[in-house]
Amino acid sequence: MSLVNFTTREITCKIVYYGPGRSGKTTNLQYIYGRVPDDRRGRMVSLATETERTLFFDFLPLELGTISGFTTRFHLYTVPGQVYYNSTRKLVLQGADGVVFVADSQVRQLDENIESLQNLQSNLIEMDDDMRSMPLVLQYNKQDLPPQLILRPLELDEALNFWGLPSFASDALRGVGVFETLKAISEQVLRKLSEEASQ
Amino acid sequence: MRRTRAVEAWTIEPLNRFVVESGARFTLLMTPAGQVLAQHGFTRAVDVMASAALGAAIFSSTGEIARMLGEREFRALNHQGRQYGVFLGALDTDRGKLLVLVVYGSDSSLGLVQLFFDDLAEQLVVAAPVPEVRRGPILAADFERELNESLASLFGR
Numbered sequence: 139m140s141l142v143n144f145t146t147r148e149i150t151c152k153i154v155y156y157g158p159g160r161s162g163k164t165t166n167l168q169y170i171y172g173r174v175p176d177d178r179r180g181r182m183v184s185l186a187t188e189t190e191r192t193l194f195f196d197f198l199p200l201e202l203g204t205i206s207g208f209t210t211r212f213h214l215y216t217v218p219g220q221v222y223y224n225s226t227r228k229l230v231l232q233g234a235d236g237v238v239f240v241a242d243s244q245v246r247q248l249d250e251n252i253e254s255l256q257n258l259q260s261n262l263i264e265m266d267d268d269m270r271s272m273p274l275v276l277q278y279n280k281q282d283l284p285p286q287l288i289l290r291p292l293e294l295d296e297a298l299n300f301w302g303l304p305s306f307a308s309d310a311l312r313g314v315g316v317f318e319t320l321k322a323i324s325e326q327v328l329r330k331l332s333e334e335a336s337q
Numbered sequence: 338m339r340r341t342r343a344v345e346a347w348t349i350e351p352l353n354r355f356v357v358e359s360g361a362r363f364t365l366l367m368t369p370a371g372q373v374l375a376q377h378g379f380t381r382a383v384d385v386m387a388s389a390a391l392g393a394a395i396f397s398s399t400g401e402i403a404r405m406l407g408e409r410e411f412r413a414l415n416h417q418g419r420q421y422g423v424f425l426g427a428l429d430t431d432r433g434k435l436l437v438l439v440v441y442g443s444d445s446s447l448g449l450v451q452l453f454f455d456d457l458a459e460q461l462v463v464a465a466p467v468p469e470v471r472r473g474p475i476l477a478a479d480f481e482r483e484l485n486e487s488l489a490s491l492f493g494r
Contacts, residue, residue, distance in 0.1 A: 141372040142475060143344050149475075150372050174491050180386045185394075194394060199386040203487040206476040210487070213371070213390065229397040233370030317492050324488065325481055332476040 140235045140331050142208075149208045151327050152215065152233055156258050157240035158250035159191070159219030162279040165310040166240060167198045167214055170320065173313065174200065192218040195230045205328065212324065219254065228261050236273035236327040238319055240310075241298060243280045243288040248297060255298055273326035275304045277319045282309035343375035345432075351460035352377055359453040360445035362421070365389055365438040366461075369396065369427075374435070392438035396425055413454070415447055424450045428458040430465035 141150040155163040164184070171182045178201045185194035195215050202210040215234075217227040231237075239258065241251040259269050278294045289297070291307045299305055304322045308315025341356065343349045348366055356364055356377045363378035365385065371393035379385045400410045416423040424439040424447065437457065441450050477483075 141344075141368065144469070145346065146344055148344060152370055152372075173493065175493075178491055180382070181384070183387045183390060194398070195390075197387065197390040199390075200491070202484070202491065205483045205487060206480045208475070213386070215390075225401055226398070229394070229401065232397065233368070317488070317494070321485065321488050324484055328476060328480060328484060332474045332480070 147208045150211045151235040152213045153236045154234040155216040155238045158254040161240045161242040162310040163216040163240045164196050167196050169313045169316050194226050236323045238323050240277045240279050243278045273330050275322045277306050277308050279308045279310050281307040341377040345374045347464045348375040355457040359450045361439045361441050363440040367436050426454050430462050431467045432465040
């Protein structure tokens with residue numbers, strides 16, 4: 139849940155990168171960490187196994203600057219994608235203001251993408267939330283792989299994007315689509331925050 | 338000199354008193370999602386955010402173990418190192434549930450921190466305001482322009 143302070147005029151929001159194992163969630167954060175100037179980001183914290191698989195989460199705080207007179211910060215988190223880490227996924231998802239679902243575009247990973255998306259929905263429902271009300275964007279990662287190995291964005295939209303959410307083709311390793319994804323989720327999160335306050 | 342900084346001013350007095358009485362080196366007051374309301378002792382904002390995220394994670398994960406054991410939750414946790422100890426405590430206020438992370442050194446002790454944590458919790462419960470309900474949009478209608486500029490400068494575009 140976002141933290142809005144009217145006295146100090148500060149907004150802090152939590153964005154969670156969700157998706158199946160090895161889809162590129164940590165790579166998104168690593169790319170952002172590498173591109174953002176030192177004074178606009180904090181230390182990237184990664185709780186990973188010895189083989190660099192995310193065990194609990196990755197965390198990257200970003201200082202966006204001033205928006206409508208509010209100093210705005212985003213806390214970016216990833217969840218562990220592997221199926222058996224669902225309890226830690228739920229913990230990281232708690233209090234999220236927006237979700238980026240990072241799908242693996244490889245044909246052979248389609249079932250894992252669907253399973254992870256269903257898992258996201260069931261975890262949100264457990265928290266009295268829903269994919270339709272939560273700001274959410276989809277990212278189709280690994281689009282740089284040979285065409286015969288991957289599904290194109292339109293095919294992935296058919297399979298995963300039931301609600302016509304914003305979706306972005308990406309190659310997170312080289313940063314393609316990473317910025318566009320972050321921009322889209324940031325807009326959605328801040329718009330929802332502002333709309334909720336006006337009701 | 339180490340100082341106390343607060344996002345929410347009502348937290349400053351109780352926190353200052355706690356730091357003096359308990360001899361804590363670092364103290365963080367935060368929400369269970371890891372968002373910081375006040376801190377004492379940290380000199381770099383980045384350390385504050387990382388510590389808060391990790392503290393909230395410890396509390397959440399042990400809470401999950403408590404649930405598996407049929408406990409309600411662990412209200413306080415302690416990790417003892419050779420030079421420093423880390424104490425984590427929870428309290429319920431009108432502002433919602435809050436967590437306190439305390440780092441203490443050899444000039445203090447777990448007992449001292451626990452003793453004054455109870456006082457801190459009581460004072461915070463009394464001081465916590467009921468959250469204000471604000472009407473009207475928070476952000477200007479064209480906030481996207483500023484957001485885009487901020488993100489573009491963030492990515493050097």
